[in-house]
Amino acid sequence: MYQLAAPAFADIEIKKSRFLGQLYPLNSRAEARQQLALIRAQHPDAVHVCWALVCAGDSGLDDDGEPSGTAAKPMYNVLVHKDVTNVLAVVVRYWGGIKLGAGGLTRAYGQAISDAFKNASLAEVQFFHEWDIVCAYADESQVRRLCDKFAATIRQVSYTEAATMAININQKTATSFEIELIGMLKGQVRIVKAD
DSSP states (O other): OEEESSOEEEEEEETTEEEEEEEEEOSSHHHHHHHHHHHHHHOTTOSEEEEEEEOTTOOEEEOTTSOTTSSHHHHHHHHHHTTBOSEEEEEEEEOOSSOOHHHHHHHHHHHHHHHHHHTOOEEEOOOEEEEEEEEOGGGHHHHHHHHHHTTOEEEEEEESSSEEEEEEEETTTHHHHHHHHHHHTTTOEEEEEOO
């Protein structure tokens, strides 16, 4: 899964209609509403401002007066195909006087977002687990070295009857880390998984 490193734009013309494809990185529907308000203010003469939002736990679509399914859905399909998250796709349309038909609209809106992706810089999304590693005091230095090896971040260490290390570990390396940790300490470790 990927996310945008910065906004990206494209400008296409089809049968005298102008389609401004725009991609914005964001983290919530509230941010999307603010961005849409800015775009509408920047383009008061546009006939349509259609959008598709893919955000962690919160997605949405709006054809903004275009025939149902001809604008936001093809934009959304491009976002899904590109495997992105936390992104708002917007197409601002200026009417050119020639009707495009449902198929023409679908292609135009999808192309505007596809072309914006040609100018986009994407970064891979990293997912992390939050774990507590409970071990004997004597084993703490070994656990620290293993955390360094797997690039796990130690958020906090507390000492009670044992050492408890709160870590963040990349989801991709978590299983290997766990196997190596248990083997290294011969099972004398407890992993408390928050997720």
